[in-house]
Amino acid sequence: MSLVPDEPLPPQGTLGFRVQLYGMEQWGDLFAPRQALALTTLVRLVHEVGENLADEHENGMATAVQTCLAFIVDKAVQYNSSLCRWKPLGENLVDTFGRQALPMVWDFSESNILGGASGDFGALLHWVIKMIEMTSTPIGNRGGTVEQSSATAHLLPDAAAQCFFTDPPYYDAVPYADLSDFFIVWLKRTIGNHYTDLFSTGLAPKDNECIVDEIKGKDKAYFEATMGQAMSKGRRILAPDGIGVVFLCLQVHCRMGSATSGDDRCGLDCYWFLAYRHRDGIAPACHELRRPRLIHPSRLPPSPEP
Numbered sequence: 001m002s003l004v005p006d007e008p009l010p011p012q013g014t015l016g017f018r019v020q021l022y023g024m025e026q027w028g029d030l031f032a033p034r035q036a037l038a039l040t041t042l043v044r045l046v047h048e049v050g051e052n053l054a055d056e057h058e059n060g061m062a063t064a065v066q067t068c069l070a071f072i073v074d075k076a077v078q079y080n081s082s083l084c085r086w087k088p089l090g091e092n093l094v095d096t097f098g099r100q101a102l103p104m105v106w107d108f109s110e111s112n113i114l115g116g117a118s119g120d121f122g123a124l125l126h127w128v129i130k131m132i133e134m135t136s137t138p139i140g141n142r143g144g145t146v147e148q149s150s151a152t153a154h155l156l157p158d159a160a161a162q163c164f165f166t167d168p169p170y171y172d173a174v175p176y177a178d179l180s181d182f183f184i185v186w187l188k189r190t191i192g193n194h195y196t197d198l199f200s201t202g203l204a205p206k207d208n209e210c211i212v213d214e215i216k217g218k219d220k221a222y223f224e225a226t227m228g229q230a231m232s233k234g235r236r237i238l239a240p241d242g243i244g245v246v247f248l249c250l251q252v253h254c255r256m257g258s259a260t261s262g263d264d265r266c267g268l269d270c271y272w273f274l275a276y277r278h279r280d281g282i283a284p285a286c287h288e289l290r291r292p293r294l295i296h297p298s299r300l301p302p303s304p305e306p
Contacts, residue, residue, distance in 0.1 A: 001192075003040045004028035005185035007203060015213045016101035016175040019083070027185045030102075035080045038113045042073045042121075043189045063194045068132065070190035072124045074183045079119025084109050093118040100174040102182070148198070150208060151230035156237040164234040167247040171223055172212040180204040235292055244290035 005027040012020040024030060031039065050066035081096045086109035093109045095118070096102075111119040149155050151166070169176060181203045192199045210226040211218055238244055 001189065002028075003043075003189075004031070004036045005189070007181065007185050010175075010178045010181075011215055014175060014178055014215050015172055015211070016103075017178065018101075018103045022104055027181065030081045030083060030096075030182075032082050032110065035082070035110065039073070039077055039080060039186070040189075042076060042113075043186070046070060046073060046190045063191075066194065067191050068128060070187055071128050071131075072121065073190050074186055075124040075127070076113060076119060076121060077183065077186050079111060079124075080113060082108060084111075084119075095119070096182070097179075100179060102179070151210070152208070152226065152233055154233045154237050158236055159239045159242075161237045162239055162242045164238045164242065164244040165247075166230075166234065166245070168227060168230070169210050169223075170248075171220065175211065175213065177204040177206040177209045177211075238292050240292055242292060244292070246288040246290065248286050248288065 007027050009020055009025055009027060009029075010017055014020075019030065028036065046066055046069045049069060050062045053062035053065055078097065079093065079095045083096045083102065083105050085094050085098070085105045085107050086092075087094045093111045111117055113119060113121055116122070147155055184199070184204055188199050188202075206216065208226075209216075209218075210223060210230065212220055212223045234244055
């Protein structure tokens with residue numbers, strides 16, 4: 001595996017991507033030479049920490065620490081690409097993702113990764129520590145279990161969950177899988193040897209992604225059929241007295257109606273709708289609260305195939 005990511009960027013014309021028009025063909029092309037040197041050095045140091053801890057500790061301590069350090073490196077990647085820009089009003093660097101896309105930017109801002117400003121490794125370490133502290137406290141003296149699966153193929157048995165909560169994709173709003181590769185190519189290099197099953201495909205899996213993207217041959221009908229399947233599976237795992245919550249950006253709420261509606265495809269009826277606007281000017285959003293229709297999951301009509 002190369003030090004600097006040489007995996008290909010998605011094809012030109014992919015939703016949300018414009019950098020290919022300017023000669024960027026691999027993920028490593030998004031980083032200036034000095035940035036690539038800094039980031040590959042961090043990757044090497046993370047491996048060295050893991051190797052040293054493995055000699056001194058057992059019970060997965062080395063893997064756990066190396067994983068947490070990999071999160072920090074991925075945040076450093078976000079603040080150290082050639083697509084970072086300068087914010088004149090605040091006189092600070094703005095990270096790669098001013099929005100959920102990778103367009104070309106017309107100014108270039110580079111930070112010192114150890115300089116105490118935006119993107120500083122110490123500041124990123126602080127936020128990862130806070131995340132660990134907040135998520136490592138058991139709720140009600142019980143831990144949690146996390147599994148990776150498709151929303152259209154839940155692992156849970158029927159009527160097993162009291163809450164089904166989802167922030168679904170919005171048609172052609174965000175190219176989730178393609179943007180994930182920005183981080184995945186670096187995670188492979190920091191912790192890929194510990195999680196071979198998660199990185200077995202090389203890049204994020206995209207074949208079954210629920211999205212509208214003409215480059216991938218996925219249209220509105222495909223999106224709505226796949227969303228219908230996902231909502232039906234949510235209904236199947238939801239207990240009769242459980243609650244389903246669908247979080248939506250308000251501007252796409254009307255568009256999403258046919259995909260998340262409580263018709264016979266999913267067996268979830270909307271009984272409460274809460275809309276609100278963020279104080280920081282972010283687009284208004286809403287929560288749809290849904291209850292399971294009183295039909296046994298085995299009697300629900302099958303969702304149409306995408």
